[in-house]
Amino acid sequence: MSSYRIQGTTGEWEVVIGLEVHAQVTSNSKLFSGAAASFGAEPNTQVSLVDAAMPGMLPVPNAECIRQAVRTGLAIDAQINRWSRFDRKNYFYADLPQGYQISQLYHPLVGEGHLEIDADEKAGILEAKRIGVERIHVEQDAGKLMHDQHPTRSYVDLNRSGVALMEIVSRPDMTSPAEAGAYLRKLRAILRYVGSCDGNMEEGSMRADVNVSVRRAGEELGTRTETKNVNSVRFVMQAIEHEANRQVDVLEAGGKIVQETRLFNPDTGTTRSMRSKEDAHDYRYFPDPDLLPLELTEAFVEECRASLPELPDAKRARYVDVLGISAYNAAVLTAEVETARWFEALLDEGAEAKQAANWVMSELFGALNRLGKSIEDSPVSPAQAAELLTLVTDGTLSGSLAKQVFEKMLETGDSAGTIVERDGLKQTSDTGAIEAVIADVLAKNPGQLEQYRSGKEALFGFFVGQTMKAMAGKANPAVVNELLKKALG
């Protein structure tokens, strides 16, 4: 249980949250037609006769979409239903050419599963928590209405019509906006690891319907509202915050929560009523007679299982247990599949794990942040980074020299070796040269020398700094330390 509570005027309220996430399946073609499913094409250029619901057209399931949904189910340890069926959800809308959406109400492809969210004390999540997933079913997306093309008419773009979605329905196991946010981020990470959805919320390939209710501690579940189509983690958290507080206000004023569908306004962070249960559509679900039940062989499911990559939780545990990386670094490095991929490429190039983890966390992330780039667009490749780290390990570069070389790598795109050679940035362990510099530094700073010798040992760092400065950072720090100690006697 999270520590999150709404403080009403009459006492504390708990919040209960369930999420229905619609995730667009990564697939070249649509769920029941051969039309392309890519984002951003000119309107109505990716529409087959089936997608436009021409007379006599029939749906044929796309095996790749089914495979991706099964892989997703396996990744959250869910039951895979070897027998499932498609149902029609009937309603009229201009973006729905068939007059029904092919979905799965009665017999979904994927049953009960779960995922773990991590403890995050700052966010009020006191310990790691398991969030149940009730089901995943596959269904068609609708098209899109365009209201800004003509002063009095609306246009319809059917490119999305028939694109495969997974609807991932959580149990009402979350009790704070932070938990909901953590669940969404974790789910998104798993989808991206599995490769079944790109998780891109801005392009609409992942969006959430947010179910919220409030109750007094220990009481029965309250009446819930459903806020539709919220399209970022932050907005989901805002929607919950607003909706929970609104419900508390209503209840404390003696009112009742109406079971209804609500809309989130990202500009104000508030929700408003869209339609109540009384106005709810009667979708007249029934099994789609154009499609046979979906029956999966054991071999198909096993092939799906074998195709799964190492998932974030397993990867993080391995980073800690096998690679000896700190728990915090491991969590960050495995949170996004691209980061983990980049990091593992770096290890494949021969970098040492702990050193590589520290370098990615501090140097690489710092640089990418500064440049506003994502890790996939990093100007420095894993191979180039590995070369840099090797130069540190073999003593060619000190830590500070490595920073300089890395900056130049970012600027020029040249390799670390090239930069070291060209700019003479190699660190020196030449004791004679270092001793000469030290003698010079001591001669130029008689006052500090006097203080040091009379007990102010903190000045040691001053002499190191002066020596390194005089050697333009190229002296091996360990050698400098050793020689300085000797000289200061």
Add this chain to the structure above:
Amino acid sequence: MTNLTDLGIAAIRDGFKAGDFTARDVASAFNDAVAGAKSLNAFIVETPEIALAAADQADKDRASGSLKPLSGVPIGMKDLFATKDVQTTAASHILEGFVPQYESTVSGKLWNAGAGMLGKLNLDQFAMGSSNETSFFGNVISPWRRNNGDTAALAPGGSSGGTSSAIAARLVPGATGTDTGGSIRQPAAFTGISGIKPTYGRCSRWGIVAFASSLDQAGPMARDVRDCAILLENMAGFDPKDSTSLDLPVPNWEAALSADLKGKRVGIPKEYRVDGMPAEIDALWEQGIAWLKDAGAEIVNVSLPHTQYALPAYYIIAPAEASSNLARYDGVRYGLRDLPDGANLQDMYAATRAAGFGDEVKRRILIGTYVLSAGFYDAYYTQAQKVRTLIARDFDQAWEKCDLLLTPTAPSAAFGLGEKSDDPLAMYLNDVFTVPTSLAGLPAMSVPGGLDALGLPLGLQIIGKALDEQTVLNAGLAIEERAGFTARADKWW
């Protein structure tokens, strides 16, 4: 020279191959017959140029020795099959003027086999009806008349009424039908021709305007059993574009035709003796039993105990599927759009569908919407599906005792247009013998058995095991040979 329009499909195919006449001669003769039969209203669109073009191609192919199975044979196409560049309406106003950019799988197979198209045949609107009185393009009239001097226009049956009328009137030698609850068999019976609904899944549904997806099945209608076998061979086959299509090879039904039924057991289901059935139909049924015995079959009595529930179950399942299948006709993308001044989207839907659908279609959409509604779904749809399972089990149990079933096709001969159109329940009763087979997805055929006292044709229905079209066709042939049905409607049109 023989009158070419008196020839059936096998005779045209063989005579053309033998060089007795050209394909152009055949196409021209049928084009003339079509042009001269406007009063039957069997066609929604006539396509004489397409028939001639196919004929010319056939003549060339014959010259170059590359004949196809149906080279030289012109046929009619029920206007439920999408035909590329030719208006396809399902006999509805809402699809009036709709010209598909695609060809249905079944029609495409027929054209690839060398057949030519004489035109698009009229039907009950969206294949909903048993008399062809629900077409937006007007009633089809049967070429048959009662022999008592009454010139009342008679129903050709439905929904494939344009098909049955055109074949009976020798406007086409054969044509496609579709059968959801009897739409091939009942019109065949009413007009003295043959028609077979194959096993569900034999023919692709791709490109056929859907009525009730789990029941719709294409099949041929023609003058005799052999012609049906020939057409069916060129219509059937697996289609990856239809998930319910059967991935099985197409048998050589024509080559294996045999009227010898030795070793076959024919079941007579007692539940098909319904109250109020004309004595003549009962007598024909007895005659049919005698013919099949004569062909070597053993006759056994069987029971299909849930038969009486078939019609109510059918009139839940078929409208339920139809109410959803017809939702796509909304005025948004194609077909009729009725957009009153100031109308919003809902108004457009309402106006378009009010204007675009006929009464019977609306009735079935309403029934279907009702039975799928929250609170009624279990009582109607779920219950009907259970009945459907029981009906299928009835047949399975019957197959332990017999190899095929013989029944009348319809409980009456053709009725007059207008006689039942105000009474939907009386109309629905026409399907009482054909619907159970549709619910079970089994192959079934109607062949003409004789005439009633008023000189109107009566049909016998043969029902077979799933995928056993061959035995059905063979039994049809055995009856055909013994019935010697040669009666035809006198030309009055």
